Amino acid sequence: MSTKSVHVPECDNPLCEKFLSHLNGEYQALGFKTVAYPSFGPFSKHFNENYNQCTYTTIHKCPKLWKLINTDGIDISSLNKSEKLAVISFSAEVQPDNGDTSWSAAFDDYFKCYRIQDASDENKINSFIKRKTSMVPVRNEPQASADKKGPDIAPRSRNGATDPKFVYSENLHSYANSRFDEKDVLSKLRDLRQGEAGKGDNWQMSPYPDEFGRASGQSVMARSPDNESLLELDDITTFTELKDLVNVVLDDPVRALPSKKFILQKVLPELNNSNQVYGILIFATCADLVTQKRAISLLELLLLRGRLAAPQVHMSLLKNMQTKLLENICAIISIRSLSPQSWSENLEIILKRKCCLFLMLQGEMVMACQGTEDIRSCETFNKDMKSKIETGNKKLKSSEHVDCVKICLELPLDQVLKGTTSFMTKIATEKFLVAPSGLKIEFYHVFQLFKKIFSSLDSQVINILKVQREMKSKLLWKQSSSTAIELILRGFSHFLNYSSKESSSQSLDTLCTEITQIIIANKEKDQKTFNDVIPMLRALMFRPTPAIRQCAIDLFKGLxxxxxxxxxxxxxxxxxxxxxxxxxxxxxxxxxxxxxxxxxxxxxxxxxxxxxxxxxxxxxxxxxxxxxxxxxxxxxxxxxxxxxxxxxxxxxxxxxxxxxxxxxxxxxxxxEGRSLQEQLVNRSNNKTYFSEATLYSCLNQAAAAVEYCHSKNIVHCNITTASFLIIDSQKLKLSGFHLSFALKSNEEEKIYDSEDSNIFREIPTLWSAPESLRRCRFSRQTDIWMFGHMC
The missing domain is CATH 3.30.200.20 (Phosphorylase Kinase; domain 1)
Incomplete structure (x- = not known):
């Protein structure tokens, strides 16, 4: 399939026909190949094939199309997480046409997850296509070929030439020196804060965002933070001030939760999406463990995807990030030495992850060196970093992870660069290990391997790591540091999670089993790290990609x-x-x-x-x-x-x-609350009856609840004392809506088949109206009967 191909699923709604015709025509005029479905075969088969093969897919909000897509053969939950899918609307008044309330609600609820773009006339269709085609992604292929051009972020030889076999196909945004410009980052955060504060104190159902800030499909009703609860950023002018503010706010019981929610759901995704990596690092070095872990994960993923590789970043950014990170590592070590009672397994994990993150940044800095002058500059920088560790930790307890960092800082960088470049060239050209017993894999080599895995889904690279596990020689798997195994376990966990969300490649199916085997093989090497990546591995059990989900299920079932x-x-x-x-x-x-x-x-x-x-x-x-x-x-x-x-x-x-x-x-x-019936029984048994005023208040609140339901055309069918909850000793709330239903606009009652209906078997017989018991008829009037009986 052409790299400039677009999938526009058809529907049998005549109102959509002219819009679809114009949409396809405009795509074709711009040189895009559009696809047509055969007149035979299941819709789901054609949809899945074209969705996987085309550059991207455009669907329109239409009940007829949605009914076709909402089939067992298409996993609709995965579509709303894809960056390959755009949703448009030809009409602002599209509604399901079958009168089924639950179906209508599901239709509306599903499309809440999307940013729907207006395509209600030809001009708006043209504007949509212009925006969409200006950012067409380059497709990731299972194997990168020599004739494909990509950003120059591959390992280079000493003369600066790029290995033609090591080409990345992912579109990368350019990182400039301004990526650690304080004014730029803080300005974005103030805009975010203002937008959130402007929502006020309001309740609404909305899609809950994932770690990248995208709708995850979980519809959540939550109270928006008010102006007093969020970070006050107006007077913040430096990253140091920002970090101090974050530490204070996240330690405040009143402001901690809304501020943490704001940081995790808005701030970090925005910094990640706009490539503000130094801003992410500020949150990775704060005091709150949850915030640290989320920020570290984003940085790890950016590095593994090659997003911080030369020439996309300046070396000065890499050095600044290493300096800030090393200061934080030394601060963590001081906690273990000077305040051992404050040390925890979580801090041990954070320390290991930050040491691994530091070495990944170090690896990118080394690969960015273009000549002798760059190497000398980086070696001077490394000496300063090593001096900081030794000066700040003379009286502190040693750490295996920090010792690994010190060893890497002492390595001659010209040899590291030459060895890593030679290693990757050998893998790319020979496609197998000629003399495996003499090949020693280092941390930096593993890091470069993971970047290649992320870029090309190369099964040969994964197989290289698998082969090393089976060799009984002086290789990584036999004499590796815990930092290297940290990278392997976490790198593969990131890869499976990220790929299951972003990639439609069928080659993932064949890689899952091999990767799972490698992860299990390393479990015994580092149980603590394995335990820490369990949340990422566990998430794979619920991924839409069947191969990944099934491998994860088998993994945990075996454990x-x-x-x-x-x-x-x-x-x-x-x-x-x-x-x-x-x-x-x-x-x-x-x-x-x-x-x-x-x-x-x-x-x-x-x-x-x-x-x-x-x-x-x-x-x-x-x-x-x-x-x-x-x-x-x-x-x-x-x-x-x-x-x-x-x-x-x-x-x-x-x-x-x-x-x-x-x-x-x-x-x-x-x-949650205690039922009114339970409270009445307990008080009766204990002779501590409710006062008359309390009972009147309960009846008034119960009447208000029933009246509200009826104003929304909802018949409850279960008005009993067991259906009311007492919240905070004074508030009465109606629950137990499992028998309820919505009346249609022209309905006054609903009649069920008494032989087949679950409602007839579950209705509270002692409280129900005569017509409900005799003829299974339910209406607002039968609710009122039940309310009167309760009184």
Whole structure:
């Protein structure tokens, strides 16, 4: 397929026909190849083939097209994470046409994840195509060939020539010296802060962002931070001031959560997307562990993808970053030596990751050297770095990771550059190891191998690392430092996670098993590092790419086949997706309460943005998990409750904070409280009755909740004291919406088939109206009957 090809799926809506015709015509006029579907064969097959092969795909928001895409053969949850997909709308009033409320809600909810661009006339279509074609990406190919041109970031020989076999196909933005310009970074942060503060104190359902700031598909209702809760950046003029402010705010119980959410969801993704790497480093060296880990991960991924390689960055940036990072490493070492009671396993992991990050920056600096003058300058810089370590740590306890950094700083850089360049040329030209027993792989070589893996998905490079594991000679795998194994474990974990989100290459399928085997082989080498990369590996169990998901499932099943362990993995995955606002209540032994499952659903208490909540999550059948990554919950009471509650917001309605029902992990998070019925029974048993005023207040609040539901055309069908929750001892909220439904505009009641309907089997018979019990009829009037019975 041509590198300038576009996939525009067709639909059978006659209203869309002329727009699609003009869209395809404009693409073709600009030299793009458009594809047409054959008149035979399943739609999903043609869609998947063209989506994978074309440069990018443009879909339009249309219910007829969505019904075709929303099939078992197409994983819609993965589409909203792809940078290859653009969504346009030919009409502002596109709605589903079948009258099915739940289907309509699913249609609207799915398209919330996209930035939909207006294409309602020919001029707007032309404007969209002009914007889109100006940033067409170069496709990543499984094997980079010699005749393909790419940015000159490959290893160079001593005369500066680029190895023709080591060509990257990824579009890279240029990094200038201004990448560590304080004014530029701080200006961006102030703009972000102003935008967030302008939202005010408001509740709304919106797609929850991932670590890159993109919609992850998890629809979340959360209170926007107010002006007092976020970082006050107006008076900040330097990175040092910014770091000091971050440390103070994230240590403040009142401001910590909204500020951390702002940093993780807005600040770091913006800095990452705009290539402000020095700004990311500031957060990687702050005091908060969660923020540090997220920032370090972004920097690791940028380095592994070759985004900080010459000539995209200036050497001065690399030196500045190493200096700042080394200062922080020395500060961490001083904590272990001077305040051992404050030392923890988390700090040990952070130290190792920062030492590894420092060596990766060092590797890029070495490869950026163009001649003798550059090498001498870098060797002088390294002597200064080594002196800083020795001066600051004379009386401090030694560290294996810092010792590894010191050894690398002492290496003659001309030999490192020559050896690494020769190593990569040998791999690229010979495609096999001629004399493996005499080839010693160093940290810098492994780093360059990973950059090649990220750029070209080269199975030969992965096989080289696999072969070394099987050799019994003086190689990396036998005499390696823990820093090198850190890079291998974390590098492959990053690769699988990033590739499963960004790449559509089928070659990933064949690489997963080999990579998983390498990861397992290194588990025994460094158990602590393996434990630390488990969150990244665990996330692979829920990826849309079947090969990666299935390998990850097998990996964790081999580590621990206990069903409770998988439930813990599900809960951890949900917590990670909703970080930092969700904190489940789970004991130190990492065991869940022994509560009986209902239809595969488990519950655990937690905290969401400061609110006590119940986290309900579904444990899927292994077959569903492996094959389609979702369970069919459309007919479940939980799906019905979610469908109704996500549209409601009232002081006397239990709040739905977050949910995901379209792919595993499937869950919903609701406000927690004690039921009114339970409270009444307890007080009756203890002879401590509610006062008359309290009971009147409860009835007023209950009436307000029912009235609000009816104003939204919602019939509850379950108005009992068990359906009302008491929150904070005084607020009454209506819950239990699993039997509820929405009346259509011309409906006054709904009649169910008493033999087939679940509602007839679950309605509270002692509270229900006569027509509900006799003829399975439900309406606003039957709700009022139940309310009167409760009174």
């Amino acid at each position: 621990d086949s206990n069903p409770e362990s998988f439930r813990i993995h599900l809960l951890d995955a949900i917590t990670h997706l909703l970080s930092p606002v969700l904190v489940p209540d789970i004991n130190d032994k990492r065991t869940l309460p022994h509560e009986k499952s209902r239809n595969g659903w488990f519950k655990v208490s937690g905290n969401f943005s400061g609110y006590q909540t119940v986290i309900s999550f579904h444990v899927p059948h292994e077959k569903d998990h492996r094959e389609i990554n979702k369970s069919d919950l459309n007919d479940s009471p939980q799906f019905q409750q979610i469908s109704v509650l996500r549209e409601l917001m009232h002081d006397n309605i239990a709040t739905l904070f977050a949910y995901n029902i379209y792919h595993i992990p499937q869950y919903y998070i609701m406000e």
